[in-house]
Amino acid sequence: MQFRLTDDQIMIGDTASAFLSEVSSIQAVRNIMTTERGYDEAVWNRIVGEMGWTGTHIPELFGGLSLGYIELIIILEQMGKHLLCSPFFSSVCLAQNTVLIAGTESQKSKYLGRLAKGETGTLAYSSGGNRWDSTAVNAIFEKKQDDFILNGEYSLVADGHTADLLVVAAREYQGSRLGLFMINSNQDGVIKKWQPSLDQTRRQASVELKAVRTPLNSILGEAESSAERLNAILNLATIGIAADQVGGAQKALDLAVAFSLDRIQFGRKIGSFQAIKHKAAEMMLRVESARSALYYAACIADQVLKGEADYEQLKEAASIAKAYCSDAYFFVTGSAIQIHGGVGFTEEYDIQLYFKRAKSTETFLGSAIWHRDQLAKLLLDV
Amino acid sequence: MRLTFDKSDERFREEVASWLNEKLSGEFSKIKYRGGPGDENAFIDERKSWEATLADGGWIGIGWPIEFGGRGASIERQVIFHEEYARAGGPGRIGHIGETLLGPTLYEFGTRSQCERFLPGILEGREFWCQGYSEPNAGSDLANIKTKAVFDQSTNRWLLTGQKVWTSLAQESDYSFVVARTNPESSLHKGLGFFLVKLQQPGIEIRPIRQMTGTAEFNEIFFNEAVCNAENVVGPPEEGWKVAMGLLGFERGISTLGQQMLFQNEFDAVVSLAKENGSAKIPELRTRIAEAHIGLKIMRYNIMRVLSGFSDAGELQPAALISKLYWAKWHRNLGKLAMDVMGPEGEFLIDTPYELGRLQSLFLFTRADTIYGGTNQIQRNIIAERALKMPREPRG
Ligand SMILES: Cc1cc2nc3c(=O)[nH]c(=O)nc-3n(C[C@H](O)[C@H](O)[C@H](O)COP(=O)(O)OP(=O)(O)OC[C@H]3O[C@@H](n4cnc5c(N)ncnc54)[C@H](O)[C@@H]3O)c2cc1C
Secondary structure, eight states: OBOSOOHHHHHHHHHHHHHHHHHSOHHHHHHHTTSSSOSOHHHHHHIIIIIOGGGTTSOGGGTSOOOOHHHHHHHHHHHHHTTOOSSHIIIIIIIIHHHHHHOOHHHHHHHHHHHHTTOOEEEEOOOSSSOOSGGGOOOEEEEETTEEEEEEEEEEEETTTTOSEEEEEEEETTSSOEEEEEEETTSTTEEEEEOOOSSTTSOEEEEEEEEEEEEGGGBOSOSTTHHHHHHHHHHHHHHHHHHHHHHHHHHHHHHHHHHHTTOEETTEEGGGSHHHHHHHHHHHHHHHHHHHHHHHHHHHHHHHHTTSSOHHHHHHHHHHHHHHHHHHHHHHHHHHHHHHGGGGGSSSSTHHHHHHHHHHHHHTTOOHHHHHHHHHHHHHOO | OBOOOOHHHHHHHHHHHHHHHHHSSGGGGGGTTOSSTTOTTSSHHHHHHHHHHHHHTTOTTTTSOGGGTSOOOOHHHHHHHHHHHHHTTOOOOTTHIIIIIIHHHHHHHSOHHHHHHHHHHHHTTOOOEEEEOOBTTBSSSGGGOOOEEEEETTTTEEEEEEEEEEEETGGGOSEEEEEEESOTTOOTTTTEEEEEEESSSTTEEEEEEOOTTSOOOEEEEEEEEEEEEGGGEESOTTBHHHHHHHHHHHIIIIITHHHHHHHHHHHHHHHHHHHHHSGGGSHHHHHHHHHHHHHHHHHHHHHHHHHHHHTTOSSOOHHHHTHHHHHHHHHHHHHHHHHHHHGGGGGOOSBTTTBOOHHHHHHHHHHHHTTTTSOHHHHHHHIIIIISOOOOOOOO
């Protein structure tokens, strides 16, 4: 057991932080976050080409770097810290993980290289409502001669309006099986629409499939085991969101402490008041504990991808991380606004951006409430 | 970063588990799961002989360096030991203060002969220690210590006069380490000495203090020219504060590991009760149980992080600074949760005059967790000042 980052992993984090400070300054974030696309293509090209991050955990065999999930988590943590506006999460944590977990070897070699080289992708599975596992799938597939026909509606699809490749989940018409299909997002019958959201730094979209025709070989793996696999994919992605939350929470704490050492009232730095110090201490307790939960889950995810841990362990670790990190991010950003006083409520100060990202990442892939419910079932109902 | 233990460590785990399984039977089966926080004065004699049994097996001080009689066990193995100890229902350790606080302090700050004199008694489970820090006017403000130590040239001994309070298990201990003022002109952390004091002597009176639990685990100690030989002062007589703080560093490190591992057993008891009595169907309790589960797992991950970084971290890392505040709050919440899961049954005493069940003790005793070893408020000051570099508290 060595539950701390290796020197190489620390270096990956430092490199990521330096690069993101350059390309995702707060001004850059503010510029890009009001556009419909929601990300800067030039930055995306550098992430893909210069940094190679889109190949982080893809095996070399399929054109990636063969690093692990821990390395990926370290990068995502930095992205959260810098509020990066990017289809990175959707392409890597959703699309790539889906191919890795559900695809056949030939599908992996067909798609992973493309995704590593910068085609964007995402996963559409839920038709809405507060459900974040395979039970949320309502879309329908039906086999007709040499094709599948897909019908359905999806909501809250991360970057769904811009993704090149679209993986969609659907249930078999009059059957119980669930299928994951790789479709081209520009094909006939695919209707995508940006869903403008409270948090402007992350993009959500609705996707509608109207009698979309897709060849038989577009189904990833076999339909038989897809529900279980879909849940594993969602759990891997959930850990990716938790990483974003930890990075953002750390930054919000740093901003609040720095502000408290700058702002003078009653002839003292407000950071010298115990009420503020104790609030900051509680914030740090949550940030550090969130980080522990995240790194643990990252290790489990890494083991799962290497065949050394099972999906049950993954589910538990992901729910623990997401429940805790969601609450922590919200608590820390809320407290940070309070420490800022009036300026914390302004558009001009950055803390509000973190506060909103805390809320959107909390909701996405299951809130703390939802994940605690999952854990309660594991603990109490078996 | 990796979580898995290697094969030889897993064999070590089996060794620990089977040893505990074999020994925690017969005369010792009745002390399984006993003697934890809130239950510390249960089965004192049996638990003392359990200490000797542990010592025979070579299980005391496994993390100590080999040259001081330990096994030099890696952090991994210490974690494994504590995990298995908790799993087996190993009783609360009476020798805990000697093993995890005084021992490491002695081999870090003591002389060769102090180590030779005192470490074997700890390792052999023969001599038990208590911590004489707090005084009526020196609680959170520990440096305000008034107990004084006067050097008697003619006998080469120190004479201690004053009062300590809240000293846990003093009535069952052989020795106390005592922080006392050697320089009457000094104030705060200057001019303090760190003394190793024998408790069985005419100059010392120990009076148990009854707690809200009805039991009396902590005590007042009155010193009236109590004797401590000059060779039993650790570090220079005016620089005992450094030693005292070094000891608190160990307290924040590995010493509470065993205690925290025992929390799993308490949590499991709450979960099985909830399943048994139907509480597991009440939405709010379900949520709180899930929350406690999350909290407990993360406590373990925090510990693993602290321990993995310990070897090369000069300064305590962030995860170490939050650890006391974290577990104290978690444990106190568990106490309340346990009562809420019990429902009305939680009101009934097991027996008169004031015999409590396990979860009732947990409920009451965990109110102390956020006080001893540095209150939650003091912990927050420490975190804010040391980790976040915020301004220090002004003194009155
Ligand atoms: C069960 C138990 C076992 C114990 N065992 C031992 C033992 O074996 N050996 C030993 O030496 N001691 C022991 N103690 C004593 C313990 O360490 C002290 O109780 C603790 O340090 C608090 O000191 P106090 O009780 O004097 O409270 P005080 O210091 O008077 O604190 C009272 C309140 O004021 C708050 N406060 C104080 N200073 C500040 C500040 N600067 N900022 C904000 N708030 C502040 C505290 O947080 C607390 O809420 C034990 C205590 C308990 C309850």
